[in-house]
Amino acid sequence: MSCLFTARLVNGATGDPGLHCQLAGQRRGLLFDLGDVTALMPRELLRVSHAFVSHTHMDHFAGLDHLLRVILGRQPRLVLHGGPGFVAQVEHKLHAYTWNLVHRYEVALEIEVHEFRPDGRRRSALFSSRDGFSRARDEESAWDDDVLHDEDQFRVRGRFVDHGIPVLAFALEEKARVAVNVERMAARGFTSGAWLRELKAAVMSGAPGATPIEVRWKDRAGEHVALRTVDELRPVVLDQRPGRCIGYVTDLCGSEADARTLSGLLRGVDQLHIECVFLDADRAHAQHKHHLTARRAGEIARLLGARELVPFHFSPRYEGRGEELRTEALQAWTGR
Numbered sequence: 001m002s003c004l005f006t007a008r009l010v011n012g013a014t015g016d017p018g019l020h021c022q023l024a025g026q027r028r029g030l031l032f033d034l035g036d037v038t039a040l041m042p043r044e045l046l047r048v049s050h051a052f053v054s055h056t057h058m059d060h061f062a063g064l065d066h067l068l069r070v071i072l073g074r075q076p077r078l079v080l081h082g083g084p085g086f087v088a089q090v091e092h093k094l095h096a097y098t099w100n101l102v103h104r105y106e107v108a109l110e111i112e113v114h115e116f117r118p119d120g121r122r123r124s125a126l127f128s129s130r131d132g133f134s135r136a137r138d139e140e141s142a143w144d145d146d147v148l149h150d151e152d153q154f155r156v157r158g159r160f161v162d163h164g165i166p167v168l169a170f171a172l173e174e175k176a177r178v179a180v181n182v183e184r185m186a187a188r189g190f191t192s193g194a195w196l197r198e199l200k201a202a203v204m205s206g207a208p209g210a211t212p213i214e215v216r217w218k219d220r221a222g223e224h225v226a227l228r229t230v231d232e233l234r235p236v237v238l239d240q241r242p243g244r245c246i247g248y249v250t251d252l253c254g255s256e257a258d259a260r261t262l263s264g265l266l267r268g269v270d271q272l273h274i275e276c277v278f279l280d281a282d283r284a285h286a287q288h289k290h291h292l293t294a295r296r297a298g299e300i301a302r303l304l305g306a307r308e309l310v311p312f313h314f315s316p317r318y319e320g321r322g323e324e325l326r327t328e329a330l331q332a333w334t335g336r
């Protein structure tokens with residue numbers, strides 16, 4: 001069974017941090033951080049439905065302008081998520097431009113912005129090109145779990161780590177996935193149809209096992225229609241497996257408190273993208289800058305039980321020495 005997401009660092013391990021996650025079989029992607037995104041093709045930018053910004057240092061946020069420029073007049077909607085002050089910061093960016101002609105565009109652009117705060121509150125606002133991106137539908141509500149975005153196939157969770165300022169660390173979680181086992185289905189003579197979709201939807205939504213499904217099958221005696229329960233059909237027709245989790249963690253000091261926060265967010269993460277900004281030899285400098293060393297990143301990956309480690313956000317001071325950062329992170333992760 002293939003994965004729902006293909007994740008790729010926008011600028012590799014050096015350059016502005018950012019992660020692009022393409023949804024399999026859909027013309028759609030997600031972005032984590034909005035630094036320099038010019039390495040992505042316009043086609044990829046046009047398909048970004050949601051972007052999640054860890055914090056608004058320039059190397060994580062300056063690319064919003066480029067993204068807007070590509071999608072303006074061509075895409076109807078963009079949803080942005082960020083930390084404290086984010087609604088006002090997006091608004092400031094939008095209001096830095098003159099929009100006297102944009103209301104004439106055939107495709108109007110709506111930007112939905114969600115701001116999450118460490119005090120458990122969220123703020124949501126809407127900006128539309130129809131009225132020069134003035135703030136509309138400005139609402140405050142409680143944010144009492146760590147879910148930033150939730151839909152049928154996946155959710156994105158976020159928690160705050162410490163970079164001198166609160167920074168969002170992200171978990172992109174596929175929900176449990178089901179796939180039809182064609183061989184077992186054929187062996188029973190079941191023919192595909194709307195009932196299969198109904199069964200999958202029932203399993204995905206956690207419907208009770210006794211939920212009836214009208215199933216169709218063929219044998220020598222002809223075609224049959226009968227009611228079967230979800231519990232009867234599931235083991236015969238479907239294979240189920242837990243969804244994968246992708247982590248994106250960058251710009252943090254990596255204190256014990258950060259490690260505890262990340263344990264709550266990313267325990268057992270399948271693929272962990274984590275910053276490795278400095279070498280352990282420059283630990284004092286890393287602390288001063290509120291960044292991780294490669295060794296600390298590896299220790300955190302080990303603590304989380306990460307299955308795969310993807311180091312990034314290398315400091316330009318190590319140009320040509322990426323292998324040293326990678327090796328240091330890897331050694332701390334594997335404990336060798």
Ligand SMILES: [Zn+2]
Pocket residue numbers: 055057163251
């Ligand atoms: Zn930063």
Ligand SMILES: [Zn+2]
Pocket residue numbers: 017057059060251313
């Ligand atoms: Zn940074």
